[in-house]
């Protein structure tokens with residue numbers, strides 16, 4: 001019963017979905033980052049970050065997510081965000097995360113986007 | 121998006137279930153009371169009040185629920201409460217509602233209790 | 241965030257002032273919930289604090305007759321417990337002999353507070369009423 | 381509850397003081413949520429107020445260097461809007477020329493506040509910083 005972010009992972013054959021529940025601050029951002037990079041190490045280069053149950057973020061948490069996107073791109077991985085609230089989407093745009101990463105509405109759309117051939 | 125209590129009604133052949141979501145204060149208690157008495161008027165004399173999604177009450181709301189129990193007993197109706205949080209159950213005991221009304225754990229138990237022949 | 245919280249003596253107190261308006265006690269319970277979660281209280285403990293706090297607030301709203309119409313709430317996060325203080329600047333009452341009750345099935349607010357919290361103290365007089373309640377941290 | 385709120389001039393202000401501790405901004409967002417719901421804000425408006433408030437709080441935590449370590453938050457419920465004021469008694473800064481940023485991808489807190497709220501004003505000096513932000517009520 002703390003205010004800490006809860007994170008759930010679902011592994012599929014060609015991708016993995018990370019779902020968050022709660023506040024994405026520095027601690028929450030780092031938790032997501034560690035889990036995502038762990039999945040990349042396991043071979044999951046196609047990741048979906050579903051934020052359906054998060055409706056508050058702070059700019060430190062978002063800056064950590066931007067770093068995560070950069071690190072995943074460095075190893076030729078791909079990451080799509082989905083199920084953002086309107087206000088989190090706006091915050092991502094202001095912080096430049098929307099430019100760096102793919103953002104789609106639903107998990108289904110993220111799966112389709114990941115299945116598309118990777119651009120060079 | 122107010123703090124008002126949400127109330128949902130499910131009518132079955134021999135009973136009806138009133139489910140609440142939110143704070144049971146004076147306004148919330150009165151809302152539940154009106155709906156319950158309306159169901160009695162329609163012929164539903166066996167009622168279940170499921171409080172699963174309510175975790176706060178105040179003593180004014182509870183006093184209104186006690187009056188409701190009395191009015192339903194006056195017309196030979198029966199009302200069972202179920203899915204109380206531990207703290208609401210304790211509050212009901214302190215206020216004397218636990219003596220006046222039937223309180224069971226689940227909706228299924230309430231249905232069984234209502235199916236039992238009524239005591240004279 | 242603050243690596244080392246600035247101000248070595250940072251007090252672990254949260255202060256909230258709410259106007260005496262119907263439903264405003266919800267602002268108090270929301271704040272209480274955040275504070276209790278911060279202290280890692282379990283859901284039952286959180287609910288107990290919230291309901292006891294509601295009772296104290298609505299008593300102040302209903303009976304204090306305060307002309308300024310404010311309720312002052314202090315949450316003190318101690319190592320061993322959470323202390324919640326609810327204060328009004330109203331007319332006060334005699335806790336030994338509370339007024340006769342106008343309505344059936346009422347008059348249980350103070351009993352609820354005592355039943356749900358570990359301790360409840362009442363200080364009341366012509367300057368107003370202060371209820372001080374405590375709830376021990378989860379024992380694990 | 382208070383049939384006629386006592387104190388004819390009951391101000392529609394909620395005051396909250398939180399210590400500068402990591403995660404304490406959550407107490408502020410919980411209070412904000414209750415206040416915004418009270419004003420019948422819709423979920424997006426509520427989220428906007430919460431995130432803007434978080435940014436103002438964590439700036440105070442991180443940069444104010446306040447020795448007393450408190451953040452003072454005032455919610456003013458006006459007929460047309462909600463005003464949120466966030467004040468610290470720290471060192472202040474020059475809003476026209478904020479300090480260079482130590483880290484990549486940072487420095488967007490004030491921009492987020494401006495993006496999510498209808499107005500944001502900054503008053504800062506050696507006595508501390510006050511951010512005053514407003515959000516209009518839902519237009520229906």
Ligand SMILES: Nc1ncnc2c1ncn2[C@@H]1O[C@H](COP(=O)(O)OP(=O)(O)O)[C@@H](O)[C@H]1O
Pocket residue numbers: 179295299300303304305328330331332333338339340341346347348349350351369
């Ligand atoms: N803050 C207060 N200011 C003035 N009188 C109060 C206050 N709190 C309680 N009282 C008095 O104490 C009595 C008992 O309170 P309580 O046990 O909470 O019962 P209830 O609120 O259900 O009437 C009230 O009827 C009132 O006369």
Ligand SMILES: Nc1ncnc2c1ncn2[C@@H]1O[C@H](COP(=O)(O)OP(=O)(O)O)[C@@H](O)[C@H]1O
Pocket residue numbers: 059435439440443444445468470471472473478479480481486487488489490491509
């Ligand atoms: N409450 C405050 N007290 C002192 N300085 C502040 C305060 N708020 C903001 N600042 C200064 O303004 C700068 C810009 O703030 P902001 O736009 O929120 O970026 P960020 O918080 O992401 O660094 C900060 O780096 C800091 O120097």
